[in-house]
Amino acid sequence: MSASRQWRYRMFLGLMIVYMATACIVACALLWTTVTQYKVENISDTTENQFLVPICGIKKDLYSDPHMNCDLLDHLSYEKFVANGWTKIVYSAKLNNQPIAIKTVNLKGKDITDCAKTKSILLCHNRAAEKLVKEINLLKELKHETIIQMKHYCAKTSEDNLCMKYAVIATELGDPLTNLKLLQMTWDQRRKIIQDLANLVNYAQHSPVGVLGLADLRRPQFVLINGNMKLTDLDDIIVGEPRCVTNADCSSTVFYLT
Ligand SMILES: Nc1ncnc2c1ncn2[C@@H]1O[C@H](COP(=O)(O)OP(=O)(O)O)[C@@H](O)[C@H]1O
Ligand SMILES: [Mg+2]
Incomplete structure (x- = not known):
């Protein structure tokens, strides 16, 4: 091989190596940014990752409760936002052509966002869901013309804090x-x-x-x-x-x- 051909061959080889190294660095950088983008802060990868955590089951003693109706509430379509507070959010919906209010956890509420600054999202969410469960338990007992009437509810809280608690209340709709x-x-x-x-x-x-x-x-x-x-x-x-x-x-x- 002549000296000039050898030199051109080396140049080509060198350029190929630089090109491949650059492509590798860019690919690694892209992969890293994608991975870090989906990393959930403050939540450990095993039990508390909200995307892997299962929703809690229904407590056995609730199966016989006539107001407990998860099937019904899971398949209702919420029509419009009504109002929200620090912990809960309320939507209107229609059930048998009658307007009802659907109350559930306010994921963007002050309660959860403040709590999530120092604790895991799962823990904060479960605390908010527990407040709804407390409300459900009181609404079952307190029937009075000055207290909102509960029509149905769904509460899934059977496990410990390794699962995501879930609570929805359907009541009469007000202003x-x-x-x-x-x-x-x-x-x-x-x-x-x-x-x-x-x-x-x-x-x-x-x-x-x-x-x-x-x-x-x-x-x-x-x-x-x-x-x-x-x-x-x-x-x-x-x-x-x-x-x-x-x-x-x-x-x-x-x-x-x-
Ligand atoms: N049955 C309902 N019909 C219409 N609006 C409601 C109903 N229940 C609650 N709301 C509205 O939703 C808001 C939030 O509900 P609330 O239970 O007070 O949540 P929080 O515990 O977050 O304060 C209330 O301030 C009220 O205006
Ligand atoms: Mg309130």
Whole structure:
């Protein structure tokens, strides 16, 4: 082989090696960015990865409950967003042509987003779902004209924190009680709101599960249904008389709605 042909051959070989090395680096960089993009922060790869975690099963004792109906709720199509709070989100839907409210965990709510800054998404989600379960358990017991009526629910919570808890409540649909609605009310309508509130406080004192502490009694926890005001957010209710831990707890004047 002549010297010039040998030189051209070496140049070609060198360029091929550089070309292949560059292609390898680019391919590796692309692969790395794809992998890191899908990596879920703060969640370990084994048990807590939300994409691998199964949804919890249904507790056996709920099978015989007539209000428990996961099949029905899983196949309902939510029509539109109604309102949300820190923990829960509410949509409207139709069931047998009747409007209903569907309440479930608010994945983008303050409760979950604040919690997820320091804890795993799964744990935060499960805590929010547990609040819905508490609300379900209270709605089963508390039947009153000033408390929203539950029609169906679905609760899947049987396992420990290795599975994702799931809870949905279907209730009668109301209108969120806004400041504007209150301002537009006639005096008669306002008097009715005060009567409903007094009625609720009275019921809280004599409820079938005992005295209820209405710990978060605020306007956004109520809805209006045919001019009646009904409590819809029950997850902060304290059941039973508050207990004194220290002497000071019982001697100071504490305003408590019981
Ligand atoms: N049955 C319902 N019909 C219409 N709106 C509702 C109903 N239940 C709740 N809402 C609205 O959804 C909002 C969030 O529900 P809520 O139970 O208060 O969640 P959170 O615990 O996050 O505060 C409420 O402020 C209320 O305006
Ligand atoms: Mg609320």
